[in-house]
Amino acid sequence: MTTQEAFYSYIVRLGDDSLILGQRLSEWCGHGPVLEEDIALTNIALDLIGQTNNLYELAVSIENKGKNIDQLAFLRLEKEYENLLLVEQLNVDFGYTIVRQFFFDVYRKLVFEALCNSSDERLAGIAEKSLKETKYHLKHSSEWVIRLGDGTEESHRRVQEAVNTLWKFTDELFFQDEVDQNVIELGLGVDNSNFKVTWDSHVEHVLTEATLTIPSNSWQHAGGRKGIHTEHFGYLLSEMQYMQRAYPNMEW
Amino acid sequence: MVTEKYIWEQLEQISDPEIPVLSIVDLGIVRIVSISDDSCIVTITPTYSGCPAMNVIQEDIIKLLSPTVNTKVEMTLSPAWTTDWMSENGRNKLREYGIAPPEHEVDKSVLFAKPTVVPCPKCKSSHTKMISQFGSTACKAHYQCLECLEPFDYFKCLK
């Protein structure tokens, strides 16, 4: 694997995470529990898709094969997406969506903070920009975790169930392979093992405040970074890719 | 031969399609105007990564300037846009329009702390309440005045 290939994959993975979560969140459009949350979730989706746009632009320029970003977003096969499994999980209910978002936001904020020092100026620029948005997302999801966890019996039960289920996808946030090792060595990417402790303590702090407990001894899923997805992913892709597949090269 | 000053003045005519009261210069998204021989490059930066107005703004700039000078628009992400770049003039225009301009402090209440105090653009009361961190566009939050009861947009601070 050349440096160029590793860096390309690294950027595409970062973009895949935000694209797929953005797509999931946009399913809430018109279905939010209250108008303000409908707007909030779709605003966050828009930020994530905007970040994806910037990351894919960088990826195609690194690869330099004349691809455009719509091909990356809409014309790859299931196994060619290497997003975290966490972000493709179903919305289920508002609490579940918030817990998924919270786990992701804590992680993504740490990633972007570190990437502000990337030896690649373009990536550092994207990180600096995205970090400001991610802070707002994290504030939103943290506050809701607390409000729902420390809310009614029903809301507590639902978010605790979400924590129990989604916890199985959190080890993967700290997955590393050859791609990561390559970009870490060159200072292009981040060593996510450096902030595992910070992620753990931030999450624990908020969950404790929310009167929620972290499941002990939970079995962990893996495979997203290798293109091996959960059953939900194919359905998401078929909806997301429909327009480009039906009308190739269409533009809005 | 056009001057840089002329281009900056011309750009005052282009507004953000989502906040028509603000010019792109007031908003601080025009970063550099550079002139060489017979062409001009305008460098702009987005407010938010997913800001859907950027393409329209890009087209508006080309449409406005190209009859006079060969124009190219470039996009930059770094340094990242901040509400500190909004002009004083822009702040006043926002307030008159009914949108509370960004406070100079970013909302630091990551957790448990009180959100930023934002005075009501209608009655100036500081007795207001944040309804939602996210508003009608990516750059705004949603507030309500507890004095005159008017709901209003707050152009949220981004640093």
Ligand SMILES: [Zn+2]
């Ligand atoms: Zn008022």
